[in-house]
Amino acid sequence: MALQVMSVAVIILGVLVIASLTVLLALARQVGVLFERIAPMGALVTDSGPSIGESVPRMNLTTLDGRLVSVGAARDRSQLFFFLSPECPVCKRLLPILKSARTAEAGWLDVVLASDGERSVHERFVRERGLHDFPYVLSRDFGMTFRVGRLPFAVLIDGSGVVRAKGLVNNREHLESLFLAKEIGSPSIQHYLGKAPVE
Structure with a gap:
């Protein structure tokens, strides 16, 4: 009698283990599907201004402290232009x-801050935020070139003056996605993942 009870218990346990494994495999599959749906997204690429893969117009800009910044000229380093505002949280x-x-990214990249507006407001912003090490340009025309409508916005230009990545950046992942897009040779992370068409 005891042997029969033990045999039944072992059979029940075996069925439970098989059922648990089946549920676990189904959950693992669902997690994979969910991860694919919410795969990391990069900076939101806009379709205005120079397109990715297009050369930017050559411009010479002057920083708040009098340095010259050339845009679109051949150089041995890439440039990241980060458009911001002192009022933007x-x-x-x-x-x-x-x-x-x-x-x-110091080995290959120069980071330049860009904005427009009243010079004294930006000079105060530089002092308050300790931004003296960054080239900081004020130019309404430069922002208009890239059709910057919302902030913060970033444009990555390679050494030959070609836009390699751009978009709205709201967090570290968005910023790093610009570097990754350049590295993998894709217009954006969304495009690389098959979620957005090329501009």
Whole structure:
């Protein structure tokens, strides 16, 4: 009798183990499907201004402290232009991340801050936020060239003056997605993942 009870118990346990494994496999599959749906998205690419893969117009800009910044000219380094505003809370939150990215990518990248408006407001902003190390340009025309309508916005231009990545950046992942898009030779992470057409 005891042997029969034990045999039944073993059979029931075996069925439960098989059922548990089946449920676990189904859950693993669902997690994979969910991850694919919410795969990391990069900066939101806009379709205005120079397109990705297009050369930018040559411009010479002057920084707040009198340095010259050439845009679109042949050079041995890439440039990241980060459009911001002293009134933009997301821009302020991204500044430490931008400083960190500049250090991490220092071997190939120059980071330039860009905005427009009253000079004294931006000079105060530079002092308050400790941005003296960044070239900081004020130019309404430069922002209009890239049709910057929302902030923060970033444009990555390679050494030959070609736009390699651009878009709205709201967090570290968006900023890093610009570097990744250039590295993999794709217009954007969305395009690479098959979720957006090329501009």
